[in-house]
Amino acid sequence: MTTDSTVPSPTATAAVSRAYQASLELANAKGVHRNQTLKAMAAALEKAIDNILEANTLDLEASREMAVPDLILEWLKLTPERLQTAVQILHRLAELPDPIQEALSTPYQVEYCQTYCQRMPLGTIALIYEAFPELGVIAAGLCLKTANSLILRGGSEAINSNTIIAQVLQRAIEESGLPPSSIELLPADPGASIRDIVKLDQYINLIIPYGRPSLVEQVVKQATAPVLKSAMGNCYLYWGLSGSLDLARWMIIDSHQSEPDPVNAIEKVLIHHDQSYTALVTLLNGLKEKGFELRGDPALVAEFPELTLANPSEWSQAYLRKVVTFKSVENLEFAIAWMNRYSSGHANCLVTESYQESRQFALGINSAAAFINNSPRFYRHPQRGSAIFLGMSNQRGFRRGLIGLESLTTTKHIIQGNR
Template structure:
C-alpha cells in the first residue's frame, strides 16, 4: 500500500533531525558516494530515460519538455561532476558571521544553519534532481522530489541510486524522498504540508511556478527562466550584441538566462539592424517584432503578440522593438521582463551605472553575456537556477540559499 504523503513528508523531517548531528566531512562523503553510485549506474539511468522518451513521444509531449527530458551521457556526466565539486567544497556552516544587531552587554554572532525539509517540484530535467540532492545533503537538509510523469522512470532510478548511497554513508535514506506522480502524490497535497516543509522550489514553465506559488502554504522560492531583455544602446558594439545574444542561448537544455527580447535604440541605423537579423537567422533564430518594426523590416520579422512581452518563449525566438532611450528601455524592462536577468550593451559608463541601479532585476549584465552556468569549470560555485523574487534568496540559487541564519547571544549571567 502506498504511504500517505503526510507520512512521507514526516519521514523526511525525521531524517533531517537525525542528519543534524552529521559533521561536514560526513556530509561531503555522502555527496561523494552519491556521485560514485551514479557513475556505476550510468547505463541503467540512460536506459530508463530512453523508455521515458519513447512513452512521452507516444503521448505527444511537447518538444520543449522532450528536450528537457532527454539525458545524454554528457548531461549525466556534468551532473555527477557537480556532485564531486560539492563534495570538495568547504563546510558552509564553518563560517561565523557578524550579528545584524547588537544586544546590550552580550556577545553576538550569527551562524548559518540548515533550513530543514526542502521540496522540489519540477518538469522533466531529471539531472536537476541530482544537483538538488547534492546541494541539500551538503547543507544538511532533507529533499523531497516531485517530478513530472514524463520522467517517471528516470526519476525513480535516480532517487533509488541516491538513497543507496545515503544508506552506505550511514545517512537515513529518507533524506531524499521521491514522490511518483502515478502513485497519486499530487503537487497540491505536497506543497500544503507546511507543518514539516521549510521551502518549496518549483522549476519549469511559468504555469508550474504560478500553480505552486498560488497553492502552497509553505514558503516558496520562485525560479525563473527566459524572458530576459537586452537593451542595444546607440553607443555600442554590434559584434558584442550578436555574440551576447547567441551565447546566452547556449546553456542547454534549459537556457535560463537566454535573451528573448531586444530593445533597440530608435536612432540605431537600419543597416546595423539588418546585419544583426541576418546573423541571427543564420544561427537558426526565429525573429519577431512589434508592428512598427515588422512594417519596417517585413522580410525579417513576424508580428509578436502583445502578451508575449510578458512571457518567455523558451525557444530560439527573439522579439524586437525600438525604444527612445535608456530610460524608456528600463521602464519597459521593469514592467515586462521576468526580473531575474537583464542585459545592457553600451560604450557609456554613465548608462551602465544608471542601468545597474534602476533595472529591477536580480542579475544585471553590462557588456557581458548573461549565459547561465550551473557549474563553470575551475570555479567553486554551483547553482541550481535563478530566483526573481525579492528577499535574501533573490538571484542565483546556491549552497547559501539552502541555509538560514541563526543569531547566538552569549551573556555573562548579568541582567
C-alpha cells in the first residue's frame, strides 16, 4: 500500500477534476452515441490484445521478483480468453437498453400534477482495485453505459497493464467524440496515495474498492465520499440432515470455479451434529481429491484427524483459495445465527429437502443473496438475462448485492404541474 498524506496531491486533484468535468458532458450524451463508443472501445481493445499481454508479462515478471503473493499473481495474470471476455462484455453492454432517463413510476403523487421518477447517472465513480487489469475495462463499460465518468486507481503490481488499457480506451472514447477524461487513470506509486482520491468528495460521487478485505476496509475508513463495499469469499453452507450429499459436494466445488476471483466461494460448511459419519467421510474425501485443504473445529478434528484445526479468527475471514473449514452445529437456527455473525454477508447457502427449512433460511439469513440447493458461483458475464456485474456488495445499506448498471445510477423525482 502507499504512504498517505493529509492533503491530496495536485496530480490526483487535477485528474479527478477532469473526470468530473467529463461527467457533466456524458450526462448530456445520447444513448446511441454512448453505445457507439462502447463498440469502438471493444474494437480498440481487441486490436491491442497483443500489446496488452506484453505489458502484462512485464507486470508479472516484476511482481515475481518482488515476491508478490501467488493470489495476487493469479488475479494479475491476463490471458487472451480473459481479454476476449472483456471485449464481449463491452459489445453486450452496447446492445442493452439505455438505463439513463428511464421513466419510473413513483408512489409520491401531487394533486393536479404529473409525477414520476427518472433514472440518472451518479456522476464520477472511482474504482480502487488490486490486480485484475480487465476489471478496469468492465468498469469503464458499465460507467459509460450509465453516463458516468470513471477514475481508475489500480495497484502498483499492474501498472503497465492498467496504463495501456486506459490509453486504448481513452483513444477510442476521444475518437468517438466523447471526452477522453471519461476515464482517468491515477498512478499507483508512493506519490499518489489512496487518500488522495477518497477525500475528494466534492468531485467523486461513489467509490468502489475491489480486492482483499484489507484494501476494502482501508478505503471505507478513509473515505469521505460514498463507498460501495465489495466482498469476496467467506460464504457459508449449512448441510442439514435432509440435505443431499451429492448436492452439497457439487455446490462447494462449483462455487470455487469462478475465475479469476472466487467471489462467492463456499469456504465454511456448518453440518448438523447428527449428520451421517459415512456421508461426511465421503464429502471430505471428494474435496481432497479436488485439491481442497480441509480444516475443522475441535469436535470434528477429534473425530477426523485428517482435518487441520481452525483458528477461531478464521470463521470471519476469507481464504480466497481452495480451503474449506467445517463446524458441527446443533440445528438450522444455530447455523443461521452463526452465519449472520461471522460470514461476509453477501452469499450464504443451504442444502435441504425440507420446504420449511428453506423458508426459515430465506427469511432468517441476513445476507445479500441466499442460495438454496444451488451453487452460489459468481458470473460477471452470465449467459442468461441482460445484466453485467462488477462484483458483489455485502453492505447493509445502499445498493446491497450484485453491482451492476442499476448500482451506478440514481433517481430524480419530477413533479410537473398541469396549470
